[in-house]
Structures are given as C-alpha cells and as structure tokens.
Amino acid sequence: MNSNHSSKLLTLLLATTLVVSAVAPAAAVVSVASSDAPSEAEVGEDVTATFTLEQPFSEYEEWTLNGATELEGVTWTVKLYDQADDKVGQESYDGQSFNHSLSTDSNAxxxxxxxxxxxANPGNFSYAPPQQALLAELDQARDGGASQAIESWQFRPYTTESDEARSALDDADAAIADAEDSGADVSEARDQFDSAVSAFDGENFELATDLAGDAGETANSAAESNQQTQMLLYGGIGLVVLVAIIGGALWYRSQQDSYDKLG
Incomplete structure (x- = not known):
C-alpha cells in the first residue's frame, strides 16, 4: 500500500470518528443512592424515601429532573445543598410526577x-414473581434532548391476607422440596400447591392459604410414608442378612459336628 493511499485512509477514519463523536450524545453521569427505600410495604401504609443525587452538573449545566411514583397522595420535596452542605434551595410538588429545573446558577x-x-393496592397480585410497584423513578431531561433514566426503585406491596397466604405458600414449597429430596412422590402435593398459587394470583388469599396448608401436609405425609417404606426395606434387608448369617453359622456348626463324628 502506497503512502498516498495510507494517508487518505487515515484521514477518512479520523473524519468518521469525529462525526460519530459529534452525533453520539454524552451519557449523563449522576450518582444517586438511597438508604431508606423499602423493599416491601403494606397497602395503606405511609412511606417516605429519600434519594441523593451527587455531582448533578458533571455533564450538563442545565437540565430538568423528572420524578414518578405509583404511591398515592404524594408529596415530593427537592432540596439543594452546596459544597459546604448548606441548603441553598427547596421546592415541593404534589402528585405522582414532578419536574424540577436545575442549573449551575443554584450553586448546588x-x-x-x-x-x-x-x-396503593396493586390490583394484580402475583406469587412468583412477586407483584411490584414503582416507589420512584428519576430521569434527566435536557431542552431539546432525550430523557435519560437515572435510577428507579421498586417494592412489593402486600395486604395482611396476601402476606399470610405468601408465607403459607413459602412453607408448603419448602416442605415439598424437602420431601422430594428424600425421594418421596410429591406429585399430589405439587398439584395442590399449583392450585394454591392460582388462588393467590386470583386474590383469593383465604383459599390459597388453605390449599397451601393441604399441600404442605400432603408433602410431609409423603415424606413420612417414604421414610417408613425405607425403614421397612432396610429392616427386611437386615433380616435377610441376619437369617443368612445364622444359617451360615448353623451350617458351619453342622459341618464341624459331622467332622467330629467321623473323627
């Protein structure tokens, strides 16, 4: 390859790189964390969670913070702090979503x-995977630019009845697994468990609890029956071995008696 051709190729590659760099948007770099976001909460319970965004202007000098949640009766509070941890601004918003303009002029x-x-009641309960609700989603939006997700947090909403049913299902599932590990036939227990899950997903939590209890009892009974069968089997094998040993001893003694008489 001659130097002329190499020079043209290098120039083309450089130009392409510059074009791609100019077109591709820079990714937002906003560090966010929360130490009190719940993983689960009861329907009707009041929940509070705080999220901290660090270095909000590491990429853009101006942008809009968007927030959304599936909680009800919502109030958002946005506080700005400077490098000395002094509060330099605060705004509150009502509703399941909000928009807050941010600028370096705030010294935040x-x-x-x-x-x-x-x-809120999720309206559609699910045993596996567990139902989820949006606690908070924070996005970064720029004027004339696309919105980018910063972070989102979810939690499992529950009622007293749904939590009791879930606990019963968890216990039944563990009992079935233990029985299966012991070698027991758990097909009946599995059918009962599947029916319990269907009842849970249909929000019939009382029925789900009852069926889950039946599934656990069936699994335990299967495990006990299998254990008794194994004990009987081992006992039978032991008896056969014992009879063989005694028979062998008697035969050996008879042989010795016969030898003594011949002598």
Whole structure:
C-alpha cells in the first residue's frame, strides 16, 4: 500500500470518528443512592424515601429532573445543598410526577429528593414473581434532548391476607422440596400447591392459604410414608442378612459336628 493511499485512509477514519463523536450524545453521569427505600410495604401504609443525587452538573449545566411514583397522595420535596452542605434551595410538588429545573446558577453540589405517599393496592397480585410497584423513578431531561433514566426503585406491596397466604405458600414449597429430596412422590402435593398459587394470583388469599396448608401436609405425609417404606426395606434387608448369617453359622456348626463324628 502506497503512502498516498495510507494517508487518505487515515484521514477518512479520523473524519468518521469525529462525526460519530459529534452525533453520539454524552451519557449523563449522576450518582444517586438511597438508604431508606423499602423493599416491601403494606397497602395503606405511609412511606417516605429519600434519594441523593451527587455531582448533578458533571455533564450538563442545565437540565430538568423528572420524578414518578405509583404511591398515592404524594408529596415530593427537592432540596439543594452546596459544597459546604448548606441548603441553598427547596421546592415541593404534589402528585405522582414532578419536574424540577436545575442549573449551575443554584450553586448546588447535591440534590436531595424525598417522596412521601401511601401504598396503593396493586390490583394484580402475583406469587412468583412477586407483584411490584414503582416507589420512584428519576430521569434527566435536557431542552431539546432525550430523557435519560437515572435510577428507579421498586417494592412489593402486600395486604395482611396476601402476606399470610405468601408465607403459607413459602412453607408448603419448602416442605415439598424437602420431601422430594428424600425421594418421596410429591406429585399430589405439587398439584395442590399449583392450585394454591392460582388462588393467590386470583386474590383469593383465604383459599390459597388453605390449599397451601393441604399441600404442605400432603408433602410431609409423603415424606413420612417414604421414610417408613425405607425403614421397612432396610429392616427386611437386615433380616435377610441376619437369617443368612445364622444359617451360615448353623451350617458351619453342622459341618464341624459331622467332622467330629467321623473323627
């Protein structure tokens, strides 16, 4: 390859790289964390969670913070802190979503977002995977630019009845697994468990609890029956071995008696 051709190829590659760099948007770099976001909460319970965004202007000098939640009766509070941890701004918003404009003019070094609301009934319960609800989702949006997700948090909403049914299902599932590991036939218990799960998903939690209890009892009975069968089997084998030993001893003694008479 001659130097002319190499030079043209290098120039083309450089130009292409510059074009790609100019077109590709820079990824937002906003560090966010929460130490009190719940993993589960009861329907009707009041929940509060706080999220801290560090280095909010590491990429953009101006942008809009968007937030959304599936809680009800919601209040959002946005607080701004400078490098000395002094509060330099605060705004509150009502509703399941909010928009808050951010700018370097605020001298903010940290943004603290607090969401307060009541856990709503999810309306569709699921045993596996467990139903989830959106606690909070924070996005970064720029004027004329696309919105980018910063982070989102979910939790499992439950009622007293659904939690009791879930516990019963968990216990039954563990009992079935133990019985299966012991070699027992758990097909009947599995059928009962599947029916219990269907009842749970249909929000018939009382029936789900009862069926899960039946499944656990069936699994335990199968395990006990299998254990008794194994004990009888081992006992039978032991008896056969014992009879063989005694028979061998008697035969050996008879042979010795016969030898003594011949002598």
């Amino acid at each position: 070094n940290e943004v603290e977002v607090t969401v307060e609301g009541t856990v």
